[in-house]
């Protein structure tokens with residue numbers, strides 16, 4: 001949305017318009033369209049508009065050059081709303097699919113400063129189809145304030161094969177005003193890696209030269225960009241001078257930076273912060289409620305050395321750093337401790353999910369090894385969740401079937417071999433493993449311990465404790481917020497869980513409609529206030545909730561229209577087995593889950609009717 | 615002495631709709647015991663069988679996070695605030 005649309009007056013959706021650019025990669029042609037908004041979906045953008053747009057564009061093969069890839073912003077992306085930095089990639093995924101084989105609609109989101117630059121360029125949405133004839137860079141630029149936004153296709157051969165940060169730093173030298181979306185070697189090898197990510201550059205990365213990208217990890221959106229032969233997108237425009245913030249926004253941004261919602265993600269050293277997602281180690285592991293060994297916790301304390309306080313005892317410094325103008329500073333960046341006791345060489349950015357899935361869950365409990373693996377996966381441009389969970393599947397398979405090993409017999413805790421396999425995986429030499437857990441387990445006819453739903457690997461939360469996973473549209477912790485419910489609320493009855501999934505869990509997708517980070521932890525009221533202050537759109541909590549519900553249902557409907565049946569909403573059989581070492585109630589039995597599934601599916605059908613969507 | 619206690623708002627449904635309490639107690643143990651006695655459904659959500667807070671909570675004393683050591687040596691004063699915060703997060 002353009003700046004002049006912001007106003008204190010309340011505006012209806014149809015008073016807004018947005019800029020969509022159709023980019024035909026085969027023809028190297030671009031067509032701009034100003035679209036008059038018809039509804040809230042159009043105004044908000046993000047996945048609300050994306051799902052609407054993808055409705056009739058299903059493909060049989062995600063890598064078909066005719067497949068559509070949408071890159072867009074949410075309403076608050078690139079605005080002065082703190083954490084409003086999100087860029088979305090949406091498509092029929094090369095990873096998520098129905099049992100019948102049809103690719104399914106999915107999205108992935110990332111922060112960094114790329115989205116802000118797209119906003120400055122007036123690119124609300126770009127729709128990519130076709131395939132570049134050679135490895136390419138797409139530069140989007142504007143030379144002066146009054147100039148039109150232009151697109152140019154550049155030869156990307158010199159970037160081919162480079163790691164993520166090398167690509168970004170090379171581009172930065174050439175386009176010093178720009179920010180970047182790039183793929184790593186994994187995305188270039190899309191045929192053999194279905195879970196490649198898109199990396200977005202950050203200011204800190206460009207200033208320091210360190211590999212500090214943010215990732216749109218889930219669903220193989222990097223593989224899709226690779227299939228289109230697009231190695232990098234450059235958003236090249238000078239920064240805009242900061243404008244005076246509306247008074248309401250100032251107080252909202254203070255709430256983002258210092259309020260309750262973001263507190264758990266802020267640093268512990270800042271008085272009342274919870275320390276970020278890494279603190280899950282100390283929170284979950286004492287109850288053996290944290291994945292180890294392919295989601296079957298050991299009963300011991302092997303993971304204790306990976307707790308942040310223990311890591312800080314070693315030769316490391318952990319610094320909380322941030323994206324552009326964000327006061328939450330959720331990045332927990334680990335550096336070697338230098339001779340002065342200060343931060344020396346950058347090692348890796350540790351969040352709970354990559355650390356768990358590339359260490360404890362594959363039997364690695366040494367922080368030095370963990371840092372190497374997390375960084376390696378990031379640099380090759382793979383989704384650390386899908387990569388880690390697929391590796392743990394391989395290790396478990398080899399443990400169970402020692403007579404017919406795969407991936408050179410890769411086993412739990414074998415750091416050297418893991419590093420070698422990850423390297424080969426990212427370079428496209430491990431086609432079997434690179435298909436992800438679902439396809440690999442089907443191929444091997446060993447699906448009961450393949451930890452995914454709908455082809456999307458589980459994040460680092462135990463499926464034994466979370467029967468909500470199958471209804472996540474785009475990965476189990478980003479799009480269905482049910483992973484902590486058993487731990488915190490300890491409810492095990494069907495009514496509770498039906499409501500958890502069909503009333504509340506999906507509400508977490510709000511931030512992927514709005515364009516802000518989940519870590520901001522804003523209430524719906526605060527989000528509505530921020531939108532009003534920045535755009536003048538007339539919105540209140542009930543309308544916002546309706547929009548979220550419609551978007552969730554649209555995603556569910558896209559699944560059902562593209563090959564999903566009730567059989568697709570299942571969990572791996574072994575996630576229903578009792579695991580006595582988990583010190584939480586055992587309730588996700590096959591019988592419980594069967595009852596839950598029946599009721600959730602019925603309720604979703606009713607919701608479609610209630611929302612006039614059938 | 616009067617101590618103000620704040621628990622995560624999601625737990626208000628186990629505490630008659632409240633998540634902020636003011637209680638006359640002398641120690642942290644008494645504080646937790648009293649609030650759980652008044653709101654029995656809170657007990658299993660806050661405390662383990664040994665009566666200690668679950669490890670996925672952090673405690674803030676007058677807005678400053680306490681370490682485990684700090685928690686065991688905690689001396690309360692009149693009108694202090696204690697806040698219990700959940701540590702688990704993801705996204």
Ligand code: SF4
Nearest residue numbers: 322323326330517519
């Ligand atoms: S919360 Fe974290 S990821 Fe989000 S904008 Fe702030 S620093 Fe970036």
